[in-house]
Amino acid sequence: MDPICHTMVGGALASAGLGRWSARGTATLVIAANIPDIDIVAAFVGGNLEWRRGWTHGVLAIAVWPFVLAGAMTLWHRRREQARGPASRFWPLVALSAIGVLTHPFLDYLNNYGLRWLMPFRDRWYYGDSLFIVDPWLYLMLGLGIWLTRRRRTAGAEASTAERPARIGVAGAALYIGLMMLLTALARPVVARELAAEGVTPARLMVTPAPLNPFVRQVIGDDGERYHAGTFAPWSPAVRIERRIAWRPAPGELELVTAGRRGRAFLHWARFPVFTREALSGTDSSQIRVFDLRYSDGSDDSWASVRVTRPGARTGSR
Numbered sequence: 505m506d507p508i509c510h511t512m513v514g515g516a517l518a519s520a521g522l523g524r525w526s527a528r529g530t531a532t533l534v535i536a537a538n539i540p541d542i543d544i545v546a547a548f549v550g551g552n553l554e555w556r557r558g559w560t561h562g563v564l565a566i567a568v569w570p571f572v573l574a575g576a577m578t579l580w581h582r583r584r585e586q587a588r589g590p591a592s593r594f595w596p597l598v599a600l601s602a603i604g605v606l607t608h609p610f611l612d613y614l615n616n617y618g619l620r621w622l623m624p625f626r627d628r629w630y631y632g633d634s635l636f637i638v639d640p641w642l643y644l645m646l647g648l649g650i651w652l653t654r655r656r657r658t659a660g661a662e663a664s665t666a667e668r669p670a671r672i673g674v675a676g677a678a679l680y681i682g683l684m685m686l687l688t689a690l691a692r693p694v695v696a697r698e699l700a701a702e703g704v705t706p707a708r709l710m711v712t713p714a715p716l717n718p719f720v721r722q723v724i725g726d727d728g729e730r731y732h733a734g735t736f737a738p739w740s741p742a743v744r745i746e747r748r749i750a751w752r753p754a755p756g757e758l759e760l761v762t763a764g765r766r767g768r769a770f771l772h773w774a775r776f777p778v779f780t781r782e783a784l785s786g787t788d789s790s791q792i793r794v795f796d797l798r799y800s801d802g803s804d805d806s807w808a809s810v811r812v813t814r815p816g817a818r819t820g821s822r
Contacts, residue, residue, distance in 0.1 A: 505611040506638050510537045512646040513607050516677070519653040519670035522603065524663065526596040528581050536573055536604025540565065540612075553769040561609045562623030570601035577601075611635070614681065616712040616722075616798055618775070629775070633712040634684045640716065642677055649673020684718055687738075691721055695736050698743040699725050704732050710775070710798070711736065724776050724797055726751075731776055731797055749797065753779040757792050761812050770794060770810040778802060781814075789815045 514537030515530070517523075523530035539560075546555035559565060574597035581592040613619040614632035621630050635642075652669035691711045699706055706725030714720040714735065723743055725732040729752065734745040753761070757779055761767035771777055776797040783790050792812045799808035 505615065505635065505642075507538060507541060509611065509639065509642055509646075510541070510608055512643065512650065513537050513611070513677075514604050515650050516646040516670050516674050517603065517607075519650050519667060520674050521663070521667045521671070522600060525593075525600055527592040528577050528597070529600055532573065532577050532597050532600045533604045535577075536569070536601045537607050539569055539573060539605060540608045553773045554765075556773070557609075557612055557618065558620045558623040558627070561612060561619055562621060562625075564624060566605055566609060569605045570598050573601040573605070574598040614685070616710060616775070627772075629773070631710070631712075631775070632685070632688070633710055634688045635681065636713045636715055636718065638715070639718070641680060641718065645673045645676040645680065647673075649676075684713065687719070688712070688721075691736060691738070695721070695723055695725075695743055698736070699732065702743075702745070706732070708776075726776065731778070733797060747801075749778055749802075751776070751778045751797075753792075754781070757781075757814070760814055761792060761794060761810070764812065767794070767810055767812055774808075789813055 511534055514534035517537075518530035518533045522533060526532070540557075541560070543555045543558065543560040544552075546552050574594055577597050578592050578594050609619055609621065613621065613630060614635040615637045616631055616633050617637060618629040618631040620627060622628060649670040649672060653666055656666035656669070688711060692709065695711050696706065696709060699709075704725055704727055706727050708726040710724045711721045714722050719737060721736045723732075723734050723736050723745075729750065731747075731749045731751050732745050733747045733749065734743055736743045758771075761779075762771060771794065774794065774796040777794050778797055780793045780795070780802060781790050782793065790813075792814055793802075793805075793809060794812075795802050795806065795809035800806040802809075805811070
């Protein structure tokens with residue numbers, strides 16, 4: 505999920521009462537809900553796809569982060585407060601950090617970008633396909649709960665009364681996430697049967713929520729030669745296939761793309777890569793462009809694509 509959602513999750517949990525477990529409890533929850541995304545620093549040194557949702561999101565990091573963050577928050581609080589106010593407590597901060605940290609990879613796993621749960625032991629992507637990366641409905645439930653709780657606290661309401669909207673927001677978000685996971689589990693076999701009726705037997709299948717309307721599902725099936733991309737809705741009689749794309753690279757293209765660090769990282773991350781070729785005007789060279797069908801339709805360059813020049817081999821576009 506995006507940083508706004510992760511921040512709202514930490515804030516909503518704190519507003520629901522967990523923030524009272526210790527001094528700096530709210531700050532700890534918000535930081536913990538975001539801390540695995542520290543791997544974003546790799547983007548500034550050209551290694552974003554190699555590091556993204558890997559080491560800092562994997563099982564080893566999940567086990568270590570709560571102690572690192574709780575220790576840092578305890579030391580910072582002691583230095584800052586100098587014995588003024590309530591003292592921060594290490595073990596409650598560990599518990600809060602663990603809760604916040606666990607929400608992050610769980611939510612990241614649930615979208616179609618995926619997550620490498622088993623890093624550093626196994627470099628494999630796993631996909632929940634149950635939430636869109638930017639989900640306005642989670643924003644609404646969590647944000648409204650936080651806002652109403654703050655209003656009640658400002659008005660002087662008791663803690664149990666003030667925290668009720670945040671608790672309802674967290675419960676609503678949890679129910680919504682559960683519903684989206686259930687819909688994905690129910691939709692996958694239906695989509696597989698619909699595709700089979702059209703003579704398509706996908707070796708790999710993605711059925712994931714579309715933007716804004718989570719009840720409409722984006723579908724991509726891979727039969728080994730072509731991608732079959734379209735949409736599916738529970739009230740529709742069939743899967744609507746909108747594009748059929750031959751995706752396999754021509755001889756030598758895969759080796760050329762994987763010869764460079766950027767190309768290797770992209771293909772390891774890409775779930776549905778499509779290879780296209782374009783002749784470079786006035787030369788005997790061509791460009792191989794690879795894009796991921798999850799996030800690009802191939803009409804133009806995007807963040808979900810990579811280009812590699814193939815010298816001395818003029819080819820037509822595909």
